[in-house]
Amino acid sequence: MNNNYYKVSELNLTKWVNDYTEDMLSWALFKVSDSELAKDLVQDTFLVAAEKISTFKGKSSPKTWLFSILNFKIIDHYRAKKKMPFAFDGDEVISMFFNENGEWKKNKAPHEWQIDDTHLLDDKEFNEVLKLCMDLLPEKWNSCVKLKYILGKSGKQICEQMDISKNNYWQMIHRAKLSLRECIESKWYKN
Amino acid sequence: MKKLMQILFLSCLKATEFIEKKLNHKLSFKEKIQLKVHKSMCQACSNYEKQSKLIDKVMSETKIENVNKEDIISLKKSIVQKIAEK
Numbered sequence: 001m002n003n004n005y006y007k008v009s010e011l012n013l014t015k016w017v018n019d020y021t022e023d024m025l026s027w028a029l030f031k032v033s034d035s036e037l038a039k040d041l042v043q044d045t046f047l048v049a050a051e052k053i054s055t056f057k058g059k060s061s062p063k064t065w066l067f068s069i070l071n072f073k074i075i076d077h078y079r080a081k082k083k084m085p086f087a088f089d090g091d092e093v094i095s096m097f098f099n100e101n102g103e104w105k106k107n108k109a110p111h112e113w114q115i116d117d118t119h120l121l122d123d124k125e126f127n128e129v130l131k132l133c134m135d136l137l138p139e140k141w142n143s144c145v146k147l148k149y150i151l152g153k154s155g156k157q158i159c160e161q162m163d164i165s166k167n168n169y170w171q172m173i174h175r176a177k178l179s180l181r182e183c184i185e186s187k188w189y190k191n
Numbered sequence: 192m193k194k195l196m197q198i199l200f201l202s203c204l205k206a207t208e209f210i211e212k213k214l215n216h217k218l219s220f221k222e223k224i225q226l227k228v229h230k231s232m233c234q235a236c237s238n239y240e241k242q243s244k245l246i247d248k249v250m251s252e253t254k255i256e257n258v259n260k261e262d263i264i265s266l267k268k269s270i271v272q273k274i275a276e277k
Binding site for chain 2: 013014017018021022025026029030033035039042043046047050051094097098101102103104109110111112113117120126127130131134145146149150151152155170173174177178180181184185
């Protein structure tokens with residue numbers, strides 16, 4: 001393939017919008033679970049692409065190039081959210097919930113939820129809170145949780161896809177679940 | 192005695208790890224006993240297990256939002272227009 005293969009112009013960009021918007025939107029939606037936000041991220045990606053199109057040399061496929069911009073946008077979005085409560089990182093989570101002896105901190109110990117579990121699956125409010133809480137997880141944990149529970153991937157597949165060790169995977173699931181539970185208790189149950 | 196205590200009594204941190212492991216894999220016989228003993232004395236971890244199971248169940252029934260065709264068409268239009276305006 002010679003370097004002029006992708007002669008980049010606005011024409012190409014329009015074609016790319018046509019070819020890749022759907023895949024990009026699905027990916028963005030998977031990563032952020034908010035359709036308006038996902039659309040904004042895809043649109044922003046193309047605007048950046050339009051600005052930077054002269055730097056695109058056709059060394060990678062246009063799709064790869066666009067997805068790398070989109071992924072930067074997604075990471076930025078998660079970074080901006082990091083200051084919000086419940087969005088923790090790594091070891092912070094453990095010390096947030098447990099004291100040095102590994103006992104629950106006083107105000108973090110799970111309370112009993114006086115609820116009827118049988119109807120919870122259809123409870124719209126609960127589902128909304130769960131979604132919101134999932135989105136507050138750090139980006140990697142969020143992907144890990146979604147791959148596991150929503151897409152039903154096996155631990156092995158997730159480790160391969162995310163390029164993480166088995167231990168790392170278990171740690172992520174454990175920490176993500178601690179955070180999710182706490183988030184649900186404070187946002188939904190205490191309401 | 193101290194060693195026996197360590198074998199029998201898990202910390203809550205360890206217990207929650209075992210609970211997650213139990214939900215996804217199997218615990219060894221020893222781990223099962225340890226978790227059982229711990230839960231019999233710890234209401235918070237018993238609550239954690241119930242809720243963690245519940246969260247798993249609800250999450251596995253959640254579906255990723257579908258992108259509908261009209262949305263994609265209007266998004267494409269809006270992007271092309273925005274690029275042209277630049």
